[in-house]
Amino acid sequence: MSQSTDDVKRILYVQTSGTEAPERSATVFFLAASAAAMDVEVGIYFTQLGPTLLQRGTPETLRIKKVGAPLAHFMEQAREVGVRFYVCQPSLDLSDLKMEDLIDGVEMIGGAAFNNMALEADRVICF
């Protein structure tokens, strides 16, 4: 998310669930995509178990319901409209993940950058 102070609205989502709870994995992408479609600048910060959703190979195989599209479908919807994905090192460590294990395009930030984003966002929404 950019640091400018123009009149663009910003929402920062925080995703704390991962592959252990497929039913909790898709909502953030639905809502983030909807916000971005309304010209809101949107980021999703994956922390705690959230980064497991970004592990290469996972989005294509994780299904929210037994019948239905895999998570990759909803993730791509969000990315197509400009939603950005962020992780931080400690939450990767928690699941023994490295940046190179993740899908392309994920951005690494730290705690200071996260808090700055939260302060500059119009809303922060946690899942």
Added chain:
Amino acid sequence: MANVVIARTLDCRGLVCPLPVIKLSKAIKSIAKGAILEMLTTDPGAVPDLQAFQKQTGHEVLDQSQAEGVFRFLVRRTK
């Protein structure tokens, strides 16, 4: 609203949230400023979603109607 010129029709029938709004967002940028887009959708949340879209983006919902489960919106690109 019988005499409006429709620049493009966006058929979202059968698609569910959040696809109609995502497609609307892309489609509205594909027509000229001031032009009008017709959107057809069966998404039951479409009316409040289009109101929100108008409020946040400034693109104007000129007309809305519903027939046989299909919502029809006319949206003018304003910027």
